[in-house]
Amino acid sequence: MTWQLTRQGRGFMRRPPLRNSFYLVPALVLLGALVYFSVFYTMWLSTHEWDGFGPNPLFVGADNYAKVFGDAVYWKSVLNVAGFLLLILLQMAYGLLMAVALHGRVVLGVVYRIALFVPVVLAPAVMAPAFREIFSPDGQFNQALEAVGLGALRHAWLADPDTAIFAIAVIAIWSGTGFSFILYYAALTQVDPRVFEAARVDGAGRLRTLWSITIPLMSRTHLTYLVLGTIATIKLFDIPQIITGGGPANSTQFPATYIYRAGVVNFNAGYGAAMTVVMVVICLILAVAQLRLGTRAERNGF
């Protein structure tokens, strides 16, 4: 680098000047004042009992944490998130297959691309009335089941604690798959077409090409979506909150919705804070595991 040769430049390299850090100031101030303040405040609050309004939070030590570990609904919500993490793989498979298909000869491909991605930019608050109707007892979902001869499965999907979670899963897949699709589609555009040409010349069929060439070539994209999908799943709030409110019988409760219910709706700010801390710790463990996995995969040339 040229500027290292100047006198000033050498100083620049030996000890990076403080003024370079000024570029970080707006971002760090914003995040510090809002996010990190909130994190530390939450840690402090988690050892107190407070309704969110009164003047004096009462110190209760580890009581809130003890309660978290014995709270069946909380662990149910963690279980729901764990289950939804598996949906990420489904979204990846669906997105990848659609990306491969739409890279082939398809008339009006751009329309299909937009149709797949538009759900991603639509707010759950906006879609909620439509989904409530679709999953209602005489909604379109039941009509579709009837039409394909599965009328026996007709059901009040959102009203039954055993099935509401499936409806939420369908909605989550609907709104997330477009993102995985767009990542794979963009990544495929970057691959030299001669790679696929060579595979075809060597006699590889479509499945073989997909399995042995496309999937390994997309390794960075798998990792990107795995990370972003995990984050989105852990934060899942709007869809269950607006469509089922965590019910019926807490069957569609997720950590974010349950923490909100406890901390804000039920005026139990300290308990909500303790649940947040437990959730963040679980996330940190997950993040470290994912990073390890990512670097190991990279080292192995995957």
Place this chain on the structure above:
Amino acid sequence: MRTIRTGWNQLLVTLAVAPFVIPLAVMVGRSVGGEGFLRNYGAVLNRPEMLTFLRNSVVIAAGTVAVTFVCTMLASYALAKLPLRGREVAFYLIVAALTLPSAALTVPLFINVRNLGLYDTPWAVILPIAALQTAFGVFLARGFMAGIPDETIDAARVDGANSFRVFWYIVLPLSRPVAAVVIVWTFVSAWNEYLLPLLFLQEVDQQTVTLLPSYFVGQFQADQPKVFAATVLIALPTVICYIAFSRFFERGIMAGSIK
């Protein structure tokens, strides 16, 4: 032979995409039922709240995009291209915020917003969303900027440009694709935000479009088609924004994430 295979491909793709269109078809279809397209949409547009809520959402989305854009681009430039003390720590401090759901931080955010005197003002929503969006923006933009060749920057430095001129005249123009992603994504997130306006904007004349569906359920009672007409109108800006930027968006998201 080739045509037959293409035909199959087309059919399969159509079947696979259809489920994604159904909810939209239901929404649009219901919005023209009852009293019909003109009367439903007319009734919704004639409600004075509609324009107020729309205006508030525009203000909040624009403010969030501006704050996020400035914070993201400056920080990403320093993290990608400048010698920096504690570069890794700063990067992880910013990006770690990605994992925090605002729903879990509402109590401290509320205290913060109230102490700053921002309750019931657009800033109560703009600043928290911008903070969380900056995390995502830096995650994308740093990767993209790292891909800008050092030689381009060195050439400018030889000509005597200081680090800000390099940013303004070289890095920022070259980062247009990822800037498009940051802008579109921030706009969509701010427009679609539901919880923060619900909690921090109590006055009806401050509220945003995501609160409209439930508000109109109260106003129009059993007249569901009008509620659906409102949801279609609220959804349009994000869809138009995405379609307008979709080419940039696909390029930028690729370049940003895969570094």
